[in-house]
Amino acid sequence: MIIPSLTLEHSSKTTLPGLREALRALPPMPPALSFADYCALPADQRALYDQARDDFVRLTLRVPTPEQDRSTGILARLIRTNPRRTNSRRGLMISAPLFYGKTELAMLLARSVENDHAKHFPDYADDGHVPVVWVEMTENATGKTLLTQIVRFLAPTAVVARSSNTDALRVEALKLLSVHRTKLLVIDEAHHLRGTEPSSVIKALQNESSATVALVGISLGSGKAFGSGHGMQVTMRCDMVELRKVDVSTKEGMALWTRWVAIFDRNLPLCDHVPGTLTLNAQALHSATHGRLALLAMTIERLVASILDDPNRLDEQVSRDQLFAVLDGLQHTTPLRHRVKLKDLVEAA
Template sequence: MAVPDSLTAWREFVARRNIEPEHLTTDQLAAMTADEKDLYDESRFAWLGADIVIETKDLATIDRQVRIIRARLAAQRSTAGRTLALTGRAGVGKSTIAMLMGKRHEKAVRDKLDSSTPAESIAPVVYLVVPPASTPKMLMRAIARWIGMQVPRGWDAATILDRTVAVLHELKTSMVIVDEVHNLRTNRAAGADAASTLKALTERLDAAIIYCGIDLLNSDLLAGEMGRQIRARTKVYDIRTYSYGGAADRELWAELVAGMEALLPLAEHVPGTLDTPEMSDYLWNRTGGSIGSLRNLLGDAAIEAIFDSTEKITRPGLDAVILDQEAVRGQAAYSTTPQKAPTKSAKASKSEVG
C-alpha cells in the first residue's frame, strides 16, 4: 500500500489487515491446481511485502513514550504539550513505527466511541509528509488537502491555519504525525516560517505530536532560535542500526533474525537455518545492522525462492539479492568481520502495521 496521502487513504490503512498465509508443506503445494497455487503465491507475496513490525526494544520504548504523551493530553493546560521525535538514518523504520503508533491510537479511540457516533465524523490521527522546501502556505495547504478541506485561491497561510485548526477540532484529532520533517530548513527564511507555522498548529491542538526525520539531531530543524524552541518541548528518540560488538548486541541481532525467519512462508525452509553464528555474521555484514535492509533482503530472497520453486532461503539465494544503496553503504562502513554470534536466540513477536 502506498503512503496514506489523504484521510481516506489513512482510514483504509487503519482498516487494512495483513493476513499471514498458512505455512504449507511441499506435498500440500504439489496437490494444488495451477490457479490455487497462483492465489497462494499472491498471498505470500503480499505478506512478504507488508510492513510487519517486529516487537523490539525500540518499539517497546517508543510505544511507552507515546502513551505518556497521550496521557498528558488529559491535563487542562494553556501551554504546548510535549512532542516525540523519531530520528535515525534512512531504513531504520522511523515512519513504519510512527504509522503503527498512529494505527494503535486510532483503534484505541474508535474502540471507545459511542455506537451513535458516525465513524466518518472523526479523524483521531493526521499523517502529514512535509513537502521539500516548504513555505508556510505549502505546509498548511498540504494539511488541508490531506483532510479534504477546500482552500480558496486567495487564502494566506494564517487563514488556512485558522480554518484547519477549526476542522481538526471538529474531527477530534488527537494525534498528528509529521513525517520527513527534516525537509523544514530553519536556517532559511521560508523554512523557519514553515516550522513556526507548524509549531503554531501543534500548539493549538490537544494532540500528541510525533515528528519523523533523518538525522534530526544534526538537522537544520533543531538549529537556531526556532530549533531551540522546538528542542525545549521535544523528546528525541534515536533509532539506531543494530550493533554487533558485544554478546548482548549479538543476541539481540540473533533474536531479530529468528523472528523474521519465523515469518517466512516457505515449504522447504527449515526453521533455525538462519539462526547460526555464520549466518548471523553474514546477515549483519550484508545489512549493516539495519532492520529495514534485513527485512528486504530476506523478503526478496523468499520471493525468489517461490519463483524458482526451491521454497527455501539459501546462501547463494541471499548472495544474489541486490540490496538497497543504504544497506550497501552500511555494509561498507562495517566491513570488518564481527565476532561470532550466539547459537541460540528467542523468537521475536510481530506487530501488524498495514
C-alpha cells in the same frame, strides 16, 4: 482451500481512506502447505497463495524493538497529558538516517492510536472522528504547505486558494483538528521543512491544538530544520526517539540482533520451511545490512520474493546461495557496501 485476497485501492497515506487502509492492512500468515500440495493447486490458486505470502511478509511480518516500546509509552503519556495543558504542549520526534525504519515505527504508533480510539468509540468513523492525521513533506516544504496538507486530509473537497495566507490556513487546520477529535498529527519527512515559518507553525499547532505532533525524519535533532535557530523551539518541546544500528560487539546487541533474525527465520511463509539458515548467518546479515533493521526486513522480503518468483524451483528451502544473491543485490540498490562473500555463509544441516 480458501485463500483470502487482500485488495488495496488507496496508495497514499496522506488521504484518510489511504491511511486507514494502510493501518488495517495486516494480512495473516496463509495456511501452511507442503510443497507437494502447493504444486497440486490449480495455477490461479498458486498465484493467490503466492500473493498472500508476499503480502504477509511485506505488511505483517515485523519484530519488536526497544524503540517501539519506548515511543509507544511516550506517545501514550503525551496523548493523555497534552489536552490537560493550556499551552506549550509536547510532541515526539522520531529521528534516524536512511533505512532505519522511521516511517514503519510511526505507522505502528498511528495504528495503536487508531485502535485505542476505536475501543472507546466503536462508531468513531461514522461519527467523523479522525484520531490520526498523516501528512508528508517534500523538498523545501513551508509552513503553508504543512497547513494545506492538514486541511486537505480532513476536508478533501475543500478548495484551498493559492492566495490563502498562513494565518487563515492555521485557523482552518486547528478547527478541523478539533472538530474531528484528532489525537495524533504525524508529519513524515519533516527534515524537508526549512526556515522559520514551519517551526512557528508547528509551535502554534502545539499551543492551540490538543493533538500530539509527531515529527518523523532524518537527523532531526542536528539537521537544518530543527537542529538550530527557530527550529530549536520545536525540538525543545519534543521527546526524542533516535533509531540506531545494532552494535553486535556487545552481548546485549548480539542477542537482540539474533532474536530479530530468528523471528524472521521462524515465520517465513515458505512450503516445508525449516528454520536455521538465516539464524546461523545472523552475523553475516548484520555485516551486510550494517545493523539496520529496515535493511534486514528488506533482505527477508527480497529473499522470499526471489524464491516465489522462480517457476522452476523444486522446493522452497532457503539456501546460502539464495541468501548471498539477495545480499549481493542489496549493494546495487542501496548506498551501503559490504564485504560478505558466499564462503562466509553457512547452510543449516
